[in-house]
Amino acid sequence: LISYLRDSGRDLEDVYRASDKGWVNLLDVAGLYPSAITDADRSLLRRATKFLHVDDTTRIDAIAAILDGTFPSWAEASVFDRKIMSLVFWNLFNDGMDPKTGASWKSIDEAFASLRVSKPFVFEVSQLLAVLKSKISQVGETFPLASGPSPLKAHATYTRYELLGALGYGRLPGSSVYEDGRSRTISGAREGVYFVEEASVDLFLITLQKSASLSPSIRYHDYAISKSLFHWESQSRTTPESPTGQRYINHEALGGDVLLAVRASATDESGTQHFKLLGPARYVRHEGTKPIKIWWELKIPMDTDSFDTAAAAKVS
DSSP, X not given: OHHHHHHHOOOHHHHTXXXXXXXXHHHHHTTOOOSOOOHHHHHHHGXXXXXXXXXXXXXXXXXXXXXXXXXXXTTTOOHXXXXXXXXXXXXXXXXXXXXXXXXXXXXXXXXXXXXXXXXXXXXXXXXXXXXHHHHOOSOOEEOOBTTBXXXXXXXXXXXXXXXXXXXXXXXXXXXXXXXXXXXXXXXXXXXXXXXXXXXXXXXXXXESSOOTTSOGGGOOXXXXXXXXXXXXEOOTTOOTTSHHHHHHHTTTTXXXXXXXXXXXXXXXXXXXXXXXXXXXXXXXXXXXXXXXXXXXXXXXXXXXXXXXXXHHGGGO
């Protein structure tokens, strides 16, 4: 795939522009793919696009190891590796379901084993990962969380499902970062704020350019003031005195973390936009109510491109 892109002058978006496209499908149409491709293979191949945004070596290396069978099983995995497994699983299967049977996966191990059975899928993603690794232009920065080690990196790009998976929000009984025997899928996750109580983490997913179709009451004014200072508005029903407001304001004293992730808009010409993780933030001050205006100090300053985009939202 790397050679094809170089020699043809095309980019990944050209190869994956339609849901039925991809490297294996292009080879198959040209009569160059050496084996038959089943309907089950094609179903999985359409999910390869869920990796197109990946831009850090931690995920690339983990996905490669999952596909070649060298990654630990859930029972053998460390907490850190379980968070990576959860990130990958929920990104691929945000409803927690086996697309072939329509039933819930029994375990993350079962889901990953099904990927390895599909040789076309393994070939497709392996080729894609090599391209993605060659395109990494900046190294994301790791950061500590009160809940323990995390595979997430500041300035890397993530889907909503990856972030919620890595933080333990998604639950599959027997394969949950925070096991309580219950299931909680991420397929219906559309909110901009999430609290993962077990991890003591508040995650804010911020879309900078709000749709004109949104009600003015939820068209929050979020923007960067500097590379280290971000203005954010809570949900319109939140007051400083409420349990949620108090958790935001006193998160450090309570031993909690706040994570900010931003995107310019909900969609662009390629489809759904994903989020740039800005990383952990510290409460500075607040004013107002319903919504609360909060100033957050980023522990890792924004890169220039992210700051330019987020600062422009102040006047949009």
